[in-house]
Amino acid sequence: MTITIPVPFGEERQRWLDATVARLDPARLQRLLFGLTDIHSPTGATRAASEFMASTLRTIGMDARYLPMNDRSGNVLAERRGSGGGAAVMLYAPIDTHLEGNEDDQPWVGPPGFVDLAPRAQASGDWVYGLGASNPKGMIATLVEVATALIEAEVPLVGDLLVGLADGGMPVNIAARDNAGMSSGVHHLLARGAAADFAIIMKPWNFVYHEEPGMGWFKLRVLGSYGYAGVPRGTPGFRSSILPAARIIPELEQWLIDYADRNMSGVVKPHGWIAGIRSGSVERPSFPSAVTEIFFDVRINPRTSPAEVKAQFARFVADCRARHPDIELEWEMYGSVPGGTTDPDNWIIQSARRGWEAVEGRPHPEPDPLGGQTDGAALRRFGVPTARIGWPWPAAGSPEPVAEGLGGMGATFIPDLMPCARKIAYALIDTLTRTRAELGLTKQ
Structure with missing residues (x-):
């Protein structure tokens, strides 16, 4: 104090x-x-x-x-x-x-x-x-x-x-x-x-x-395959990227909440929020996208480096992959400010x-x-x-x-x-x- x-x-x-x-x-x-x-x-x-x-x-x-x-x-x-x-x-x-x-x-x-x-x-x-x-x-x-x-x-x-x-x-x-x-x-x-x-x-x-605080910007990509609206569900070779993303989003939201509590330091509580979700094209609604991208900003307390936050998120993704072997994930950190x-x-x-x-x-x-x-x-x-x-x-x-x-x-x-x-x-x-x-x- x-x-x-x-x-x-x-x-x-x-x-x-x-x-x-x-x-x-x-x-x-x-x-x-x-x-x-x-x-x-x-x-x-x-x-x-x-x-x-x-x-x-x-x-x-x-x-x-x-x-x-x-x-x-x-x-x-x-x-x-x-x-x-x-x-x-x-x-x-x-x-x-x-x-x-x-x-x-x-x-x-x-x-x-x-x-x-x-x-x-x-x-x-x-x-x-x-x-x-x-x-x-x-x-x-x-x-x-x-x-x-x-x-x-x-x-x-x-x-x-x-x-x-x-x-x-x-x-x-x-x-x-x-x-x-x-x-x-x-x-x-x-x-x-x-x-x-x-x-x-x-x-x-x-x-x-x-x-x-500083801030870290991340993209989390859920991968599937490019599809067509006329394809029946269960067709071999088609994997939605959107439905698995809906399963991952609540887990990411909870990770952000836990991250803020875990990384609180001094007078800084480094909150984070999911900013947006992107998938497909409004001009081509007949073709479900092979990628659904989730992007967010998470804040970084002054005593934690952006590299450490990147490592924390990497552990979250690794845990998601272990618990959801049917979901294919990619990610990147595309912005960071200490x-x-x-x-x-x-x-x-x-x-x-x-x-x-x-x-x-x-x-x-x-x-x-x-x-x-x-x-x-x-x-x-x-x-x-x-x-x-x-x-x-x-x-x-x-x-x-x-x-x-x-x-x-x-x-x-x-x-x-x-x-x-x-x-x-x-x-x-x-x-x-x-x-x-x-x-x-x-x-x-």
């Missing part, structure tokens, strides 16, 4: 924090969120949104650059330098959305027509809707609002404030767009000047997390927890086990200690109907974001107004 280590904040920092919080403007945050949500930015095609944000960050007094990765997409890096001798802290968020926002999403995301699935913004009172309006664009707007208030309050920074936004943060792989996804953009960002001592990433759930962790006693984790406790007025509880994967894992693997801090999600009480389940992650109630903004402001002032020696960064 992580314990919050008390460090004096002091009256002067409290005055700076009060001045910053006084300048946090929900209406300004909402305007930025509406404008950004109204710019479509699917994974691998974020140029317009990223250029918009680079321009926005320049208007608030930051030195901001658009960093192209190709002619369709790029990242954003902004900096506000302090007086010198302090830490560089990066506020980070992805900028791409997880859906295409067009007919390619149908029917897989559920019924169309919901406001949170549309790649355009809509507002209703304190609500902003549109694809990605909550995740990631609500996070971007909040981080930028905190940076704006900090600059307007003229807090005398010692360290450097960075804002980093990257494409490819969604757990997808878009082959047609240079294989964008799976943290492809954050690698590009870090290699082009985003040198930070600490990072803060904003993501759903009202806790501070010091670690996040998890990432930061020492819970690291300054930025502790500072974020102190900020959380200052705003909430209570000790930070043991967080709910985490299965969500973000670019925070990549930041940590690249040596940037990273705190994940968030807000209650999903938002409740929407006056507009929104899609069931995850939907378009596109319904944001602005007042829900403001406590998180205050927590982040605390951590920034706590960190950026101290010397490297105070933060334990000076090498002996």
Whole structure:
């Protein structure tokens, strides 16, 4: 269990924090969120949104650059330098959305027509809707609002404030767009000047997390023979691939449940879900497929390697083959991203927890086990200690109907974001107004 280590904040920092919080403007945050949500930015095609944000960050007094990765997409890096001798802290968020926002999403995301699935913004009172309006664009707007208030309050920074936004943060792989996804953009960002001592990433759930899982993508194929609808059952040489798959799927589902329990570690519970089943062609329903493919994502805790997870799944398949000698199986691991962790006693984790406790007025509880994967894992693997801090999600009480389940992650109630903004402001002032020696960064 992580314990919050008390460090004096002091009256002067409290005055700076009060001045910053006084300048946090929900209406300004909402305007930025509406404008950004109204710019479509699917994974691998974020140029317009990223250029918009680079321009926005320049208007608030930051030195901001658009960093192209190709002619369709790029990242954003902004900096506000302090007086010198302090830490560089990066506020980070992805900028791409997880859906295409067009007919390619149908029917897989559920019924169309919901406001949170549309790649355009809509507002209703304190609500902003549109694809990605909550995740990631609500996070971007909040981080930028905190940076704006900090600059307007003229807090005398010692360290450097960075804002980093990257494409490819969604757990997808878009082959047609240079294989964008799976943290492809954050690698590009870090290699082009985003040198930070600490990072803060904003993501759903009202806790501070010091670690996040990775992920493993698998395909399990059930083999049969190519058939014909007019063939009687029992005809020699015909083996369905679909009926045996129906026997394997419940066993795979149970394996995923047991895997999560068996591999829980730290604050990570690495859930997994079957994402889809493919077999045959709707244009050729008379011909049953020789292959039925089951594909899924299973999360990986930071202390387990993707290779170990691959070995665990191999044992599951071997056991299935032994118990079902009549079923022919093949499998492959076709995607893997390791998890990432930061020492819970690291300054930025502790500072974020102190900020959380200052705003909430209570000790930070043991967080709910985490299965969500973000670019925070990549930041940590690249040596940037990273705190994940968030807000209650999903938002409740929407006056507009929104899609069931995850939907378009596109319904944001602005007042829900403001406590998180205050927590982040605390951590920034706590960190950026101290010397490297105070933060334990000076090498002996």
